[in-house]
Amino acid sequence: MQFKVxxxxxxxxxxxxxxxxxxxxxxxxxxxxxYWIYVSLAQTYFIEIWLPPVAxxxxxxxxxxxxxxxxxxxxxxxxxxxEYYLLPRKRVWIQGTARPFITxxxxxKVEKKxxxxxxxxxxxxxxxxxxxxxxxxxxxx
Numbered sequence: 364m365q366f367k368v369x370x371x372x373x374x375x376x377x378x379x380x381x382x383x384x385x386x387x388x389x390x391x392x393x394x395x396x397x398y399w400i401y402v403s404l405a406q407t408y409f410i411e412i413w414l415p416p417v418a419x420x421x422x423x424x425x426x427x428x429x430x431x432x433x434x435x436x437x438x439x440x441x442x443x444x445x446e447y448y449l450l451p452r453k454r455v456w457i458q459g460t461a462r463p464f465i466t467x468x469x470x471x472k473v474e475k476k477x478x479x480x481x482x483x484x485x486x487x488x489x490x491x492x493x494x495x496x497x498x499x500x501x502x503x504x
Contacts, residue, residue, distance in 0.1 A: 393424025
């Protein structure tokens with residue numbers, strides 16, 4: 364029995380033509396807000412008053428729905444840009460100023476392990492070289 368294996372699982376499913384569900388929701392919300400601004404301002408003001416906010420909001424809605432910058436969706440690009448401008452770009456390391464990320468519970472575990480470990484005898488260099496020369500056989504000399 365053969366099964367169809369999906370090939371492009373990273374691509375979103377399209378709802379209406381090439382428009383995905385996410386794009387459709389963004390266009391619906393943005394278009395609704397633009398229409399509400401138009402209806403509320405067009406009754407009492409001229410086109411010079413209601414057109415700029417409707418145009419700016421419409422352009423932002425289209426950008427959030429369709430625009431991709433460097434293969435990133437527009438909202439992810441804006442967040443990366445904001446992070447780039449707000450976080451420091453130059454990092455300086457000063458020895459001994461950082462605190463290690465060890466919780467008090469982990470610190471107690473580390474102390475217990477070091478206390479329980481038996482202290483090994485220090486061997487002289489001649490003994491170590493003789494062990495290495497004999498390939499680990501201590502009895503042979």
